[in-house]
Amino acid sequence: MSSTTTSAGADAGPARRLEVLFEELSELTGQRNAIDGRIVEIVAEVERDDLWGSTGARSIPALVAWKTGVSPANAETIAAVAHRIEEFPHCTQGLREGRVSLDQVGVIAQRAADGSDEHYAQLVEVATVSQLRTAIKLEPRPDPDRRGPQPSITKTGDAEFDFWRITLPHAESAVFAAALQSHRDALIAEWTHDRDNSDGTADQHPPMPTQVDAFLRLVQAGWDGEVQRRPHGQHTTVVVHLDINQQIGALHLGPLLADAERQYLTCDATCEVWFERDGQVIGAGRSTRTINRRLRRALEHRDRTCTVPGCGATRGLHAHHIQHWEDGGPTELANLVLVCPYHHRLHHRGIITITGNAANLTITDRAGRPLSAASLARLPKKPPPAVKPCPGPTGERAQWWWYQPFQPQPPPTTNQN
Ligand SMILES: [Zn+2]
Ligand SMILES: [Zn+2]
Numbered sequence: 001m002s003s004t005t006t007s008a009g010a011d012a013g014p015a016r017r018l019e020v021l022f023e024e025l026s027e028l029t030g031q032r033n034a035i036d037g038r039i040v041e042i043v044a045e046v047e048r049d050d051l052w053g054s055t056g057a058r059s060i061p062a063l064v065a066w067k068t069g070v071s072p073a074n075a076e077t078i079a080a081v082a083h084r085i086e087e088f089p090h091c092t093q094g095l096r097e098g099r100v101s102l103d104q105v106g107v108i109a110q111r112a113a114d115g116s117d118e119h120y121a122q123l124v125e126v127a128t129v130s131q132l133r134t135a136i137k138l139e140p141r142p143d144p145d146r147r148g149p150q151p152s153i154t155k156t157g158d159a160e161f162d163f164w165r166i167t168l169p170h171a172e173s174a175v176f177a178a179a180l181q182s183h184r185d186a187l188i189a190e191w192t193h194d195r196d197n198s199d200g201t202a203d204q205h206p207p208m209p210t211q212v213d214a215f216l217r218l219v220q221a222g223w224d225g226e227v228q229r230r231p232h233g234q235h236t237t238v239v240v241h242l243d244i245n246q247q248i249g250a251l252h253l254g255p256l257l258a259d260a261e262r263q264y265l266t267c268d269a270t271c272e273v274w275f276e277r278d279g280q281v282i283g284a285g286r287s288t289r290t291i292n293r294r295l296r297r298a299l300e301h302r303d304r305t306c307t308v309p310g311c312g313a314t315r316g317l318h319a320h321h322i323q324h325w326e327d328g329g330p331t332e333l334a335n336l337v338l339v340c341p342y343h344h345r346l347h348h349r350g351i352i353t354i355t356g357n358a359a360n361l362t363i364t365d366r367a368g369r370p371l372s373a374a375s376l377a378r379l380p381k382k383p384p385p386a387v388k389p390c391p392g393p394t395g396e397r398a399q400w401w402w403y404q405p406f407q408p409q410p411p412p413t414t415n416q417n
Helices: 014-048 060-068 072-083 089-096 102-111 117-126 129-137 170-196 211-229 259-267 293-303 341-348
Strands: 152-157 162-167 239-243 248-251 272-277 280-284 318-321 336-339 353-357 360-364
Touching: 014 060, 014 072, 014 089, 014 102, 060 072, 072 102, 089 102, 089 117, 102 117, 102 129, 117 129, 170 211, 239 259, 248 259, 259 318, 259 341, 293 318, 293 336, 318 341, 336 341
Parallel strands: 239 272
Antiparallel strands: 152 162, 239 248, 272 280, 318 336, 353 360
16 A cells, blocks of 8 residues: 555544554554464474574574564564474464464563463463563462572672682582692692791791682682783683694694684684694794784774674674685785674584675675675565454453463472482
């Protein structure tokens, strides 16, 4: 419809015009709901059959936002309904048939308990989004105290001391205990050495190191290491040994690296690379390869976000050499682009390709299709879905006094203990 006034005409009274407008709104709402229902089905199929891995998108909601041009919040709703489409057959049926909106079903898909499809199938047809939120909030939640303690670090204190309480699962606790022990051993070795080399005035000796000393030494060591590793606030901290004759890389005190992994780690050159020939160290780093602060700032100014279309990540970006420096690629603006760690890894694993130069970049997915930031929106070729008009929820005043919230079934117990 191309006219901007109602078919009732501008002369008709306001009541009549509104009536006609609402009729059209109701018809469009029904169609939009049905279209959203189909979009949800498509997203569910993409997720179920794992079709999105090759697109270069970092998640299903990111893919939806990218390809349909909707906001991240809207994309989250679509992805949430798609993810639980099989758990909520009745509610999503209402969407496909145009009777309920994406946001109504979205509230249910994002928060409602398992097995509640039939319970909400009736309510969703009449309740508004906020009424549905209230109904779901009334679902009894598992008692948080019954889940037992969660891993945590908490701090309380009085005038003199702070009290730290660290709750860890056994595995992490064992790592912590071992770290503490090794620092205490080191302190005791130092303490013994000092005592044995002193002139024998025993009362001048510091007391034997305690667990607290060991803990503080552990913190200090971690802190120093961190500062050393991040001189420019950069991120990569890995030490890589590279045999330049054989192009073999290995992590410091660690395993050999696959080609893709080696190129990924050494690409942005903020890791520390030790060059070796026949097992002999011949140097560490190479100044022309290192991205200095100035170059990094210029790169950030130019690219702002991850350059992979549809990504937009701004944090922890890596400077990727379009032609790897191992293959003679220069460390200069034209050969560098910023990418997020996720897409950087995806590229070095061969799932997306980045070619050209910074001014004229081509990024393709695994099938060689160029990625573009644009949404897929275009004028429809098919008629709109043939569904009944949807007047929206009745929004009747809710009688919460009489409302019976959904009661999740307790999980089946196995009587083994
Ligand atoms: Zn790279
Ligand atoms: Zn990215």
